[in-house]
Amino acid sequence: MSTAEVHLSVSTWRQPSPSPASPVRTALVGRIAERVLALGPGRLRVGVDGLTAAGKTSFGHELAEHLARAGRPVLRASLDDFKRPWRDRHLYDRESGEGYYRNAYDYDAAIALLLDPAGPDGSGSVALCSIDPLTQVDHSSVLTTAAPGAVTIVDGVFAFRPEIDAYWDLRVWMEVPPETSVRRGARARPGLGRVRGRGAAPAPLSARRAPLHRGGRSGGAGRRGRGQHGVRRADPGEVVTVSAGVRTGRM
Template identity: 45%
Template sequence: MHPCQHVAEAILALPADRVRRVAIDGVDGAGKTHFADALGTELSGRGAHVIRASADGFLNPPRTRHRRGRDSPEGYYRDSFDYGRMCRLLLDPLSPGGNGEYIRAVYDVHREREVRLLPELAPDDAILIVDGIFTHRDELIRYWDYSVWLEVPFDVSVPRGASRGYGDPNPAAPKNRRYIEGQRLYMAECHPQTRAKLVLDNTNLTNPTPIPRESRAQT
């Protein structure tokens, strides 16, 4: 069974009397969007109402993202996202006790500008799938009913990310220090490999492999 099918079955087994909230996490270039889209397709094919969102829809503008310096790893980890609005506009409305009226994005990073989307109303049994870095942070961990960490070494993830037209494919390039060291800060502080319900070795995009809990890295 492909891991997407396994994850879909695990999510569908969760109580359907409220929105089920799922996070797909991993370093830049780990394959989060690819996996989340495939999972959404799998769930939709089984009759589920899927809401797809990305943490990138809640990025801060450059003046906030780069306030510690454009090359700062700590700035990358601590200042990239507006978690207040992400929780208030997306996650809280789709949580138990929420009104189900959510906004899936407030920022377009490609155009570096705010976007104004109309609120949408989620069915009670919808499934929210959010892909994004840092989604096992303390501010977000309580929201997820199921989460996945995609384990990929930097010597694979960095060239993979660069192949999409962003950044230098060399992990040792100075411009990559911000991203690699920022991710290491996150892993050391939040241990997403142990917080996630499922960890997959996603070095091979076409063949993700589960990593047993006892084999997961601690940092």
């Protein structure tokens, strides 16, 4: 079987694919890819949520590669590319944890440009980026075609919020303690706290958002049984939790 194409966003915030993973991590991602494939041959949408620097983007890239090797075309997107324009920051609070949760993301744009058209009954004309979080350039007219069997993988904090939670055919939660999120975020993006509103939130804000994450996760988040290799499954819906210990070997 030939490898299908992975379509990437035009956003300048796009992160590179991670280095080769450990055998355990590769097996884990492969198992989740099999679960995606088992959902059917039509268009699918996978949401990847977690605290800042939990590994959402890296996992999304790894999952995309597995699915592409299985012959499924993949579209990769991030909710960071569907935030409200920074020029409008004076209109609402986006600095506090609560304000960031309530106001940073443009869910109407994410639904209209990305989630609806990428669905089984959608047009298939998908914008993988609305507003570039770094350059603030509007890329909503740059469209990618989602083939009938395409899988759209979207990573981002608050992906399981009520506004968009129903769009996911599979949900993946990247589980890390808040203190780990802060440490990784500060190390990976040391200047992030000086560039408010561009990309992810500053590392200290990540910790303040942790209670909001726990309150906004999809139903049944508190009723999980632990499976093998760091995976826990929730009872209702399609939710997979990846624990912080199953990584590429970098902490």
